[in-house]
Amino acid sequence: MKLQIGIVDDNDHISQQIAENLLLTDEVDIAFMASSGREALQWLNKHKNHPQLILMDIEMPGMNGIETTFRIKSEYEDVKIIMLTVFDNEANIFNAIKAGASGYLLKDEKLPVMLAAFTEVLEGGAPMSPAIAMKTMQMLIGGYKTDKQLLYNENQEELSRRELEILELMATGNNSAAIAGKLFISPSTVKKHIENIYRKLHVNSRVELLLWYQQS
Amino acid sequence: MKLQIGIVDDNDHISQQIAENLLLTDEVDIAFMASSGREALQWLNKHKNHPQLILMDIEMPGMNGIETTFRIKSEYEDVKIIMLTVFDNEANIFNAIKAGASGYLLKDEKLPVMLAAFTEVLEGGAPMSPAIAMKTMQMLIGGYKTDKQLLYNENQEELSRRELEILELMATGNNSAAIAGKLFISPSTVKKHIENIYRKLHVNSRVELLLWYQQS
DNA sequence: CAAAAAATACGCCTTTATGCGTATTGCACT
DNA sequence: AGTGCAATACGCATAAAGGCGTATTTTTTG
Known part of the structure; x- marks a missing residue:
């Protein structure tokens, strides 16, 4: 089998x-x-x-x-x-x-x-x-310094499914227009999602977003 | 000792x-x-x-x-x-x-x-x-696919010292103005350096730059 | 069903980023 | 002395990103 x-x-x-x-x-x-x-x-x-x-x-x-x-x-x-x-x-x-x-x-x-x-x-x-x-x-x-994942979940408002989806696309190099194209939604909507993601994660640029995830 | x-x-x-x-x-x-x-x-x-x-x-x-x-x-x-x-x-x-x-x-x-x-x-x-x-x-x-580091050195024009310095600052979330401030040079110069980095690495945004380095 | 949350979408405005041309200065190597 | 490269710097233009308010529709959930 x-x-x-x-x-x-x-x-x-x-x-x-x-x-x-x-x-x-x-x-x-x-x-x-x-x-x-x-x-x-x-x-x-x-x-x-x-x-x-x-x-x-x-x-x-x-x-x-x-x-x-x-x-x-x-x-x-x-x-x-x-x-x-x-x-x-x-x-x-x-x-x-x-x-x-x-x-x-x-x-x-x-x-x-x-x-x-x-x-x-x-x-x-x-x-x-x-x-x-x-x-x-x-x-x-x-x-390993276990304090990190505490912070990790405390500070973070949970991202919605759609937001995670958009986050992944952002993290793989797509700009807003590209994301809109791939998800068949308007660029305005993408921008709004990104805005919400930024607010939840306390960042304000794509680079910071990547750093938030990658550098820790 | x-x-x-x-x-x-x-x-x-x-x-x-x-x-x-x-x-x-x-x-x-x-x-x-x-x-x-x-x-x-x-x-x-x-x-x-x-x-x-x-x-x-x-x-x-x-x-x-x-x-x-x-x-x-x-x-x-x-x-x-x-x-x-x-x-x-x-x-x-x-x-x-x-x-x-x-x-x-x-x-x-x-x-x-x-x-x-x-x-x-x-x-x-x-x-x-x-x-x-x-x-x-x-x-x-x-x-590990060993072909990667070949590509790595063939496609890449070498970055200058200053460019590497700027690259590191970019990769830690600094925008152009912040970099200029930290290196005591004009934002115009920073922008020019970034332009040169992009050309050498064949990318055209900060996110792509990070991906170039991090995702491999 | 009603309330809450999520997803959708626009508009407006400001800031950053990106691309290209040009130019000067200094340093290193030949 | 001359060539080449690196670093510096501006200007001009377009594109993209970011911030805020508002509003409608859909989905989820109590």
Whole structure:
């Protein structure tokens, strides 16, 4: 039987695309696609045959990917989880690992890389052969400044699904017009969303926004 | 005797600041400060007592931090080198590790983290900022596509010292006016530099610039 | 159903950013 | 001495971004 995979992403378009790509390789089956953490948990509760692997978006409204990962791992520890994100945010990486994620891939990762990652994860996770990776894990698990994710959730008003979608497009280099084109909405609307995002995150430029996510 | 440290950074202001911070802890001595790779090598050639540890900026005009690291490690293999950078660029991480760097820290890392990193390195470990550690893991898990650093150097016209300086300021959220203020030059000049940077790197906005460096 | 939240959209105005041409000065290398 | 590059600086133009108010529709939720 092929590798069974679940996909959790609030953006149906993205999960659809990932699923299509994966199916083309003919090496995996898509067990389920969920567009929220709650949905994913419900699916797992209702079904007996769980996928071996779940691809989990981090940036989701409501229950985010990290919390979802934590809950899934508490109930079904055998399921491996790979986080998908467009941001390599420090606090997120740290929390994802603590929550039990086995891998952490950027969304724009190429297909072969993804497939290789699947194999590695299923073979017992961390291919930490070089000493560097060992140290890395030790440091991450051993004690990174935990104060960060507190701030992280306290200061932040939650972004809506649409806002997260726009945020991701901004973070991949799209200007307002391009975003409007891709989402089939007016540039005015995009600008308004961006305005709201800025207010919620206390930033006031695209660069600051990226820094907010990336530098921490 | 205290830990002897060398600092190599083309931006004297930054090395000065790092040095001051480190000296305040009263745990280290600054053996030397060099503002180029060549200078660092010359210092090492002229002196018998080498520092145990060198902090090395990656983004330097002329001989960059990676090449400098490689040369230092070929001649003086006992010296540990920690790379300092504002970017967690994949190709750089990969090449820095190949060149023999022991650690890889972001420049805005806090002092306690830095000191802990020093100890780790001297004990044979490999400290990294979590964001970078994750990139490393990705590369190890996913198999790193080595073609990237070729592109990296072919497509890229080399940035001048001033351009790198401005690049770093841009990458930390400064707008043109702020950069002008910090460098005591006219906003017009800053704009011209930015224009030149864009041309050299084939980008045309701040966000693209950040992506060029960060997403790889 | 009613209230709240989210998504949609415009207009107006100010500030920044971007692109291009031009020009001067100083320094390094030949 | 001359060439080339880096750094400095302006002006002019268009494009994009950012801030604020307002308003309608749709969706979610109690």
